[in-house]
Amino acid sequence: MSVWSVKGPVRPRILLVDDEEEILVALEDLLEDQYEILATTDPLRALELLRAHPDVATIISDQRMPGLTGDQLLMRAREFSDARSILLTGYADLDAVVSALNLGQVQAYVHKPWDSDALRSLVGEVTQHCIAQRALQTEQALLRGLMDALPMGLVFSDAEGRCIRSNVRDEAAQDLNDELMHFPEVLRADVQQMRDNVRSTGQEERLVAEVLPDHDGGTVQRWHELSRLSLAWPQGVPTEDRWQVSMDRDVTQRVLMESRLRQADKLQSLGTLAGGIAHDFNNLLAAISGSLELLEDMVDLDETSSALVKNAMESAQRGAVLTRRLLQFGRPREARLAPVALQDLLPGLEALLVQSLKRRSGERSVACKLSLEDMPADFPAVWSDQDQLEMALLNLCVNARDAMTQGGTVSVSARVVGQKFKTLPPECCLDRAVAIDVVDEGEGMSPEVMKRIFDPFFTTKDVGRGTGLGLSSVYGFLSRSYGEIVVDSTPGKGTCMTLLLPVVRSDVVADRVADDEKPHSLKVLVVDDEAPVRMVTEGFLRHDGHNVAAASSLAEALTLTDEHGPFDLAVIDMRMPDHDGPTCAAILMDKMPELKVLFISGHTDAQSENAPLPKPFTQKGLQDAIKRLM
Numbered sequence: 001m002s003v004w005s006v007k008g009p010v011r012p013r014i015l016l017v018d019d020e021e022e023i024l025v026a027l028e029d030l031l032e033d034q035y036e037i038l039a040t041t042d043p044l045r046a047l048e049l050l051r052a053h054p055d056v057a058t059i060i061s062d063q064r065m066p067g068l069t070g071d072q073l074l075m076r077a078r079e080f081s082d083a084r085s086i087l088l089t090g091y092a093d094l095d096a097v098v099s100a101l102n103l104g105q106v107q108a109y110v111h112k113p114w115d116s117d118a119l120r121s122l123v124g125e126v127t128q129h130c131i132a133q134r135a136l137q138t139e140q141a142l143l144r145g146l147m148d149a150l151p152m153g154l155v156f157s158d159a160e161g162r163c164i165r166s167n168v169r170d171e172a173a174q175d176l177n178d179e180l181m182h183f184p185e186v187l188r189a190d191v192q193q194m195r196d197n198v199r200s201t202g203q204e205e206r207l208v209a210e211v212l213p214d215h216d217g218g219t220v221q222r223w224h225e226l227s228r229l230s231l232a233w234p235q236g237v238p239t240e241d242r243w244q245v246s247m248d249r250d251v252t253q254r255v256l257m258e259s260r261l262r263q264a265d266k267l268q269s270l271g272t273l274a275g276g277i278a279h280d281f282n283n284l285l286a287a288i289s290g291s292l293e294l295l296e297d298m299v300d301l302d303e304t305s306s307a308l309v310k311n312a313m314e315s316a317q318r319g320a321v322l323t324r325r326l327l328q329f330g331r332p333r334e335a336r337l338a339p340v341a342l343q344d345l346l347p348g349l350e351a352l353l354v355q356s357l358k359r360r361s362g363e364r365s366v367a368c369k370l371s372l373e374d375m376p377a378d379f380p381a382v383w384s385d386q387d388q389l390e391m392a393l394l395n396l397c398v399n400a401r402d403a404m405t406q407g408g409t410v411s412v413s414a415r416v417v418g419q420k421f422k423t424l425p426p427e428c429c430l431d432r433a434v435a436i437d438v439v440d441e442g443e444g445m446s447p448e449v450m451k452r453i454f455d456p457f458f459t460t461k462d463v464g465r466g467t468g469l470g471l472s473s474v475y476g477f478l479s480r481s482y483g484e485i486v487v488d489s490t491p492g493k494g495t496c497m498t499l500l501l502p503v504v505r506s507d508v509v510a511d512r513v514a515d516d517e518k519p520h521s522l523k524v525l526v527v528d529d530e531a532p533v534r535m536v537t538e539g540f541l542r543h544d545g546h547n548v549a550a551a552s553s554l555a556e557a558l559t560l561t562d563e564h565g566p567f568d569l570a571v572i573d574m575r576m577p578d579h580d581g582p583t584c585a586a587i588l589m590d591k592m593p594e595l596k597v598l599f600i601s602g603h604t605d606a607q608s609e610n611a612p613l614p615k616p617f618t619q620k621g622l623q624d625a626i627k628r629l630m
Contacts (some may be wrong), residue, residue, distance in 0.1 A: 015059045019041045049141065073086065086122065087106050087108065161180065163177055221253040337383055339382070341379075370413075385477070387614075396497050397412070403443055410440050411439045411440075412439075414434055419432050437498050483499060531552065543624070570597050585599075
């Protein structure tokens with residue numbers, strides 16, 4: 001007889017206790033072929049051996065021994081060992097044997113002298129029973145540990161729904177024999193339906209939502225994945241009468257992650273779609289806005305016509321901002337930092353903010369208030385990226401709108417504050433910063449929500465009302481551009497989001513203004529396959545006093561270079577049918593090594609400092625880009 005361990009088969013161990021040496025020798029001779037033997041003539045020493053060897057399966061002890069009788073030894077051993085016991089007795093010890101058997105401490109007794117075959121058989125039976133019992137206890141412990149450690153609810157039940165084993169239960173339930181009482185109430189109807197279905201199908205899975213109250217007085221949604229299957233037990237019975245096992249797994253995080261991945265896929269698709277249409281759309285906007293700007297300078301318009309042209313130009317610029325907004329979600333770019341005058345930025349942003357704050361039909365309206373009258377004419381410029389700053393303010397205002405379900409006003413204001421940034425570029429002041437406050441009259445936020453608002457994909461809005469990326473994109477932009485955002489919110493009292501931006505040194509601004517005033521007449525080559533955009537770009541450059549030649553292709557540009565070159569500057573569209581912008585630039589620079597190249601593009605998702613000037617651009621935007629390049 002042997003048992004198995006991780007190292008292979010081992011022989012069971014037994015303990016022999018008798019005060020007569022010859023008895024021990026006889027027992028060892030009888031049993032040593034099948035068992036590992038421990039033997040002693042001292043009952044107290046036997047207890048020590050038993051403690052040192054907890055794997056002893058059977059104790060064979062004499063009854064009459066000095067110091068401790070056999071039944072007393074076995075009773076004390078029972079306190080710390082589950083080994084089975086055989087008592088060796090004489091007929092005079094019958095009363096002690098009966099007492100030991102009645103107390104359940106001895107499994108069998110053998111009279112001296114013994115029958116060798118009978119004793120060997122009895123030892124085998126008792127030892128095997130001990131080994132089997134230990135194996136069962138091990139399996140039970142493993143099962144219990146597994147059920148307790150499983151990250152899911154597990155319930156075994158018979159065909160009638162009576163609970164057999166479970167690692168969960170409703171403590172308030174009255175009838176724990178009913179398996180339904182081991183599930184949350186919201187799941188019980190589904191469990192009942194699944195039990196009936198599994199009798200015929202053998203297996204079923206469901207995803208069930210549970211809405212629970214949270215500590216803020218709202219609700220939180222948990223998702224349960226219910227799995228149920230029929231077991232091959234009891235053996236030989238039809239499927240409909242077999243035991244079943246139900247598994248209840250909390251998959252809330254998985255469902256949320258899948259939702260976030262779907263949102264990410266949507267945003268990636270949006271970025272791809274926006275990138276695909278941006279080039280053509282921005283070419284149209286560039287032609288419209290540029291033509292209107294040139295028309296305004298060339299024609300003496302009356303007040304009504306001037307207002308209409310201005311309105312059309314502002315609409316084209318809002319279209320450009322919306323295109324950039326789509327691209328920013330799909331392909332965020334690095335910040336291109338420069339002085340930004342808020343007294344110029346905020347008024348131009350007001351119309352777009354008003355448009356963005358419109359509510360859905362049937363919802364209460366939200367107003368936008370820009371406190372511009374408090375900004376002096378010499379309000380300091382901030383060191384930022386104008387496009388991304390516009391996007392950040394739009395995101396904050398839209399979030400403020402969504403927080404005001406009962407309507408209200410979003411207020412935007414700017415003020416000068418003390419500077420506390422640790423690292424700043426040399427263009428910035430060390431003692432001052434600008435704070436832009438975006439204040440709403442909404443529901444406010446709890447401290448727990450405030451801790452997570454900048455986490456990507458975190459949102460408290462209903463499904464379909466938000467991606468959870470607005471504030472994270474604002475935070476990312478500020479982190480990359482020496483800025484900071486501070487949140488002050490109280491439940492029921494609204495929220496104030498404050499953007500902190502570094503102030504540009506006055507001498508840096510003065511130098512840039514001086515540069516703007518210096519006339520720089522350049523010889524410029526414009527290469528763009530879109531005739532309307534080419535005409536507008538050429539018009540802007542001529543208006544600024546530059547000597548301009550325009551081409552629709554590389555071949556035409558090379559001809560102009562041979563006839564009128566060399567040029568100081570080439571303004572080249574990034575995407576053209578025959579040769580793209582970089583290819584044209586490389587070929588032209590091979591002929592004119594001193595040539596400077598300014599790329600323009602309607603597909604504005606570039607990531608570098610030398611990124612193209614995005615279409616549509618204004619005359620001022622083109623001027624600034626050329627000055628930075630030259």
